[in-house]
Amino acid sequence: MAEFLPFHAPEIGEEEIDAVVDVLRSGWLTTGAKARQFEQEFAAMVGARHAIAVNSCTAALHLALEAVGLREGDEVIVPTMTFTATAEVVTYFKAKPVLVDCTGDTLNIDPDKIEQVITPRTKAIIPVHFAGHPCEMDRILDIAGRHHLRVIDDAAHAFPARYQGKMVGVIGDCTCFSFYATKNITTGEGGMITTDNPDWAARIRMMSLHGLSRDAWKRYAAQGCWFYEVLSPGFKYNLTDIAAALGVAQLNKSDRLWKTRAHYAALYDEGLRDLPEITRPSSAAHVQHAWHLYVIQLDLERLRIGRNEFIEQLAAENIGCSVHFIPLHLHPYYRNTWGYRPEDLPVANEAFQRIVSLPLYPKMTERDVQRVISVVRDVTKRYRR
Ligand SMILES: *Cc1c(COP(=O)(O)O)cnc(C)c1O
Numbered sequence: 070m071a072e073f074l075p076f077h078a079p080e081i082g083e084e085e086i087d088a089v090v091d092v093l094r095s096g097w098l099t100t101g102a103k104a105r106q107f108e109q110e111f112a113a114m115v116g117a118r119h120a121i122a123v124n125s126c127t128a129a130l131h132l133a134l135e136a137v138g139l140r141e142g143d144e145v146i147v148p149t150m151t152f153t154a155t156a157e158v159v160t161y162f163k164a165k166p167v168l169v170d171c172t173g174d175t176l177n178i179d180p181d182k183i184e185q186v187i188t189p190r191t192k193a194i195i196p197v198h199f200a201g202h203p204c205e206m207d208r209i210l211d212i213a214g215r216h217h218l219r220v221i222d223d224a225a226h227a228f229p230a231r232y233q234g235k236m237v238g239v240i241g242d243c244t245c246f247s248f249y250a251t252k253n254i255t256t257g258e259g260g261m262i263t264t265d266n267p268d269w270a271a272r273i274r275m276m277s278l279h280g281l282s283r284d285a286w287k288r289y290a291a292q293g294c295w296f297y298e299v300l301s302p303g304f305k306y307n308l309t310d311i312a313a314a315l316g317v318a319q320l321n322k323s324d325r326l327w328k329t330r331a332h333y334a335a336l337y338d339e340g341l342r343d344l345p346e347i348t349r350p351s352s353a354a355h356v357q358h359a360w361h362l363y364v365i366q367l368d369l370e371r372l373r374i375g376r377n378e379f380i381e382q383l384a385a386e387n388i389g390c391s392v393h394f395i396p397l398h399l400h401p402y403y404r405n406t407w408g409y410r411p412e413d414l415p416v417a418n419e420a421f422q423r424i425v426s427l428p429l430y431p432k433m434t435e436r437d438v439q440r441v442i443s444v445v446r447d448v449t450k451r452y453r454r
Contacts, residue, residue: 071440076389077251078432080326081315088314095310100278100286103310107317108261111246114229114320115238117263119270122313123277126225126247126260127154128306131161132276133243133262134193136269137219139164143192146218148178149396149417151197155223156397159195165407167191168398170414174351175199176364176424179416180208184216193219198227198237200393201253201359202352206232206240221245228253229327231357238263243273248312253326253361254319256312276303329431330360333438337363337427340442346371346449362393363429365445366420374452376422382448383425388441391426 092103104122112120123129139145141163147156149168156166167186172179176199183194194213196204204222213220222237224230225247230237238244243266248259264270278286280303287293308316319326334350341347348366352358367376374382380390396417398409411418427441 071387073387074389074428074433074437074441076391076426076428077430079250079255080322080430080432082318082322084321085315085318088318089311092310092314097290098311099309100307100313101290101310103313103317104308107308107313107320110317110320111261112263114323115236115244115263117238117244118265119263119267121262121270121273121277122308122316123260123262123306124308124312125258125306126223126245126249127158128277128304129245129247129260129262130154130158130195130221130223131304132273132306133221133245133264133269134158134162135276136272137193137221137242139192142190144188144190145192146178146183146186146194147397148195148197148199149398149414150176150178150199150394150420151223151397152225152394153397153400154225155195155197156403164192165190166397166403168403168407168409168414170416171199171420173416173420175202175204175353176417176420177202177204178209180205180212183209183212187212187216187218191216191218193221195221195223196241197223197225198230198359200350200362200364201226201230202350203227203230203232203237203240203356210240219243225249225252226361227359229323229357230359233355237359239265242266243269248316248319253330253359254316254323256308256316256319259308259312259316275300277306279303279305326431327359330429331358333429333433333435334358334360334363336435336438337429337442340439341365341445344446344449346453347445360429363427364393365425365427366423367425369423371454372449372452373454376425379425379448379452382452383441383444386444386448388444389428392421392424393426396421
């Protein structure tokens with residue numbers, strides 16, 4: 070049998086290894102010149118005025134909400150079809166995450182279902198660009214504008230992505246990226262916030278390092294100074310230069326990584342096109358999809374097995390798959406604390422039964438992609454009604 074194809078493996082080359090070794094030899098391990106370089110190059114790539122490197126996308130979301138002034142008792146609109154980090158950060162403020170259903174095609178937040186949950190306490194919307202397909206940002210920004218809400222993009226999946234020609238990173242008020250091990254570019258753990266607002270950028274930078282006064286991060290460098298002041302009780306969210314060196318190296322090849330993802334997605338599209346049991350992920354004409362995930366939806370009426378058995382069949386053929394996501398409103402915390410029932414967000418609830426994420430990453434070969442296609446076709450045909 071063919072070797073096991075994991076659901077994901079990072080693309081780490083000699084460039085990344087050399088870059089990390091250089092930092093280790095330099096004598097400066099934590100936030101310093103490499104983190105600054107990573108920020109500047111990332112900002113240039115998305116066209117944002119400011120970029121602040123942090124140690125996760127979760128930290129980025131937390132800092133962005135803090136910068137725009139989220140307070141206890143506020144409400145923040147979050148899609149249910151996401152990872153818990155998107156909503157968890159809202160609870161850090163003793164604020165309430167208000168979950169919204171997705172559309173059946175992109176699985177992004179449904180703009181038609183946002184306004185009905187807005188109350189006088191609503192402060193912000195966190196659209197998640199699911200799988201790397203940008204949300205309908207014109208609709209979301211219009212709603213936010215009319216109700217005076219802040220828009221904080223969760224772009225954990227969405228580098229590099231475009232909406233109406235604009236890079237994700239310059240659309241909402243703040244945009245939060247993830248460089249977690251499985252994301253499109255990685256620093257092991259890491260994140261970035263981009264914004265065009267200088268006040269938020271300064272606040273985010275200060276709060277990312279204990280609320281210390283400006284440039285405290287270089288207090289042990291030759292040009293630094295021992296003196297600092299604490300301006301606010303902040304957090305410990307800064308990115309190390311070890312991680313930032315990885316980020317700079319990954320950014321250098323990000324265009325090639327993205328093109329490979331897009332190419333593999335096109336191969337999947339071509340190879341699965343004629344199967345009526347499988348709905349392939351949609352990609353609107355006005356977006357550039359980042360292709361973080363390739364999520365197919367099974368037509369369960371046409372199959373004799375469910376989603377879990379489908380994944381087991383692929384595992385039996387040595388292919389690793391995953392599910393993105395278990396909608397938040399189905400988890401015990403969100404059910405018990407906020408009173409959600411499965412049928413409250415029916416589109417996500419139903420989609421959850423049918424979604425399978427196929428392996429999609431540049432370290433796979435074209436042959437790997439063809440093997441996944443061939444196994445998916447075999448399993449589908451074996452279990453079709
Ligand atoms: C991975 C992920 C996050 C969290 O990113 P970290 O860098 O691990 O904190 C947030 N939102 C979504 C949608 C994610 O997939």
